[in-house]
Amino acid sequence: MSRRDFFKVLEKEVARIDEASVTKRKEHLIEGFTQEASPKALINGKTYRIFNSNDYLGLRHHRKLKKAEHQMTELCGTGPGAVRFISGSFKVHRDLEKALANFHGQEDAMVFSSAFATNLAVLFSLIKGQSKDSLLQSEALVISDELNHRSIIDGIRVANLASEQKAIFKHLDPKSLEEILAKNSKKFKRALVVTDGVFSMLGEYQNLKKLRTIINRYDKIYPEGVLLVVDDCHGVGAFGKTGRGTEEVSGAKADVMISTLGKGLGADGGYVAGKQAIIDYLRESAATYIYSNSISPGTAAAALAAVKLIDTETGAKLLRNLENNLAYVKKELLALGFQFAAESIHPIQAILIGDTAKTKALTQKMFERGFMLTNINYPVVPKGKDEIRVQISASHNKADLKAFLKNIKEVGKELEII
Ligand SMILES: Cc1ncc(COP(=O)(O)O)c(C=O)c1O
Known part of the structure; x- marks a missing residue:
């Protein structure tokens, strides 16, 4: 027995985590952002609209x-x-x-x-x-x-x-x-x-x-x-x-x-x-x-x-943008036939999918189309309550929101979620 045996135990533990599909370490590496009012992330030379950030007012780029x-x-x-x-x-x-x-x-x-x-x-x-x-x-x-x-x-x-x-x-x-x-x-x-x-x-x-x-x-x-x-x-x-x-x-x-x-x-x-x-x-x-x-x-x-x-007029405007963006996305998602996992008046909106494989497929397909989203799966949520967490920001402009809605509609239909 030696520390090599301990490393083997660690490797097995990581394999167990991977098998349970709750891996967290394979993150996307953002290389930078486009220089515009509604910045998009740059990953491997491609741009991504971020719908999974906590930067609710877009202040990190202010x-x-x-x-x-x-x-x-x-x-x-x-x-x-x-x-x-x-x-x-x-x-x-x-x-x-x-x-x-x-x-x-x-x-x-x-x-x-x-x-x-x-x-x-x-x-x-x-x-x-x-x-x-x-x-x-x-x-x-x-x-x-x-x-x-x-x-x-x-x-x-x-x-x-x-x-x-x-x-x-x-x-x-x-x-x-x-x-x-x-x-x-x-x-x-x-x-x-x-x-x-x-x-x-x-x-x-x-x-x-x-x-x-x-x-x-x-x-x-x-x-x-x-x-x-x-x-x-x-x-x-x-x-x-x-x-x-x-x-x-x-x-x-x-x-x-x-x-x-x-x-x-x-x-x-x-x-x-x-x-x-x-x-x-x-x-x-x-x-x-x-x-x-x-x-x-x-x-x-x-x-x-x-x-x-x-506390300035700029801040008040950002808060109003956030509120308006949230109201618009919520209304449109409902109109498309998506369901929410909970009633939320906060910029976090959880779309109920229910099926683990479909949840993962949706985030993957949306990523291929240039959108970053987070899927939340069993065992983090109860079985059958798998969700996509959408986070709205004041920095999203109308073009971002429209592009997001158009793409999630197409992917939702393809996966028979809506
Ligand atoms: C409710 C809550 N508390 C604490 C934290 C930790 O925040 P920080 O990243 O500043 O450590 C988070 C972040 O995920 C959170 O959501």
């Missing part, structure tokens, strides 16, 4: 973000050089944090290398103290929506809680949440309710107002109250009249708002926003903030430009 990034990179260099508490904190990081706090109507914010890293550290830190001397011991109950993102699941996992401290409420079901809060009110000091704002598989959103009403009731019953933690990675910069996401759409606020700079905001990185007490504590305890580099100054400048831009 000249203001690019300019801000270039200027800051000239001034500060390409990387942070160290973690934040050593010498990796730049004024632009703080400016961005203040702008994000202001954007969400919160007291403060802090930036991480990604939203995944944010979820890992924020959940761990709010659930558990960092050391045995910490005043914050693990006396929390964590209640999570059953379809929450992997980064939330892992954030709870790393806290290594006893099984009775973890509960799952039924997807988008406030009653189920209430039952869990009621059943456990005498057992725990505090509770953390954690949910995605927008669920990325189907584009559904959590009605935060309904959760908030229940949480406020139980906040008075648990000795240290109940916190609502929302991951709104697909909501911010994509959803709501002013792009403030699920809070804006459902008319209620989170206590702890976690999101990404790498989707609607067109840059990269993650952040958390909340009350000063929470952010001060997290700056002292969140391991992926303390012991890991932050985003580069250039990226922070691009993200800051995005946050500022959303």
Whole structure:
């Protein structure tokens, strides 16, 4: 026996994954983009219209973000050089944090290398103290929506809680949440309710107002109250009249708002926003903030430009374009005879196909015709619920949308989906 035997085990595991048709590593490599208002990806010299990106407002190609990034990179260099508490904190990081706090109507914010890293550290830190001397011991109950993102699941996992401290409420079901809060009110000091704002598989959103009403009731019953933690990675910069996401759409606020700079905001990185007490504590305890580099100054400048831009007339126009594009595509797809896997008012629209082979054939044929789409198959979704996830952007122009609809109609007919 040697490490060669271990490599064989790894090879077998990869073969098992390939056999189960859930391979992720064979990505398309984008070499660049066409230089136009509605940029297309370049792959092997061919152009592709992207209908599977989270760049909901098209901000990653916006000249203001690019300019801000270039200027800051000239001034500060390409990387942070160290973690934040050593010498990796730049004024632009703080400016961005203040702008994000202001954007969400919160007291403060802090930036991480990604939203995944944010979820890992924020959940761990709010659930558990960092050391045995910490005043914050693990006396929390964590209640999570059953379809929450992997980064939330892992954030709870790393806290290594006893099984009775973890509960799952039924997807988008406030009653189920209430039952869990009621059943456990005498057992725990505090509770953390954690949910995605927008669920990325189907584009559904959590009605935060309904959760908030229940949480406020139980906040008075648990000795240290109940916190609502929302991951709104697909909501911010994509959803709501002013792009403030699920809070804006459902008319209620989170206590702890976690999101990404790498989707609607067109840059990269993650952040958390909340009350000063929470952010001060997290700056002292969140391991992926303390012991890991932050985003580069250039990226922070691009993200800051995005946050500022959303609140201008340009931002409002992009949000309106997105809304109009979404309404048009939805209406036309329905008219063509496609069905949706869920009712969604978000730029994520999941077309229900139901058959794994047809789902894969559709994305493949659309790719050959110059369109990038994502198929989502069993076991990620239940058997018979295979879907094509279409993501609409403000940067799609009428020609893009018309070309997409014409081609998906032809392929849909060829595969007898419509
Ligand atoms: C709901 C949700 N949370 C977290 C993340 C991770 O975001 P990031 O790429 O910034 O780590 C994603 C991205 O896929 C997401 O959809």
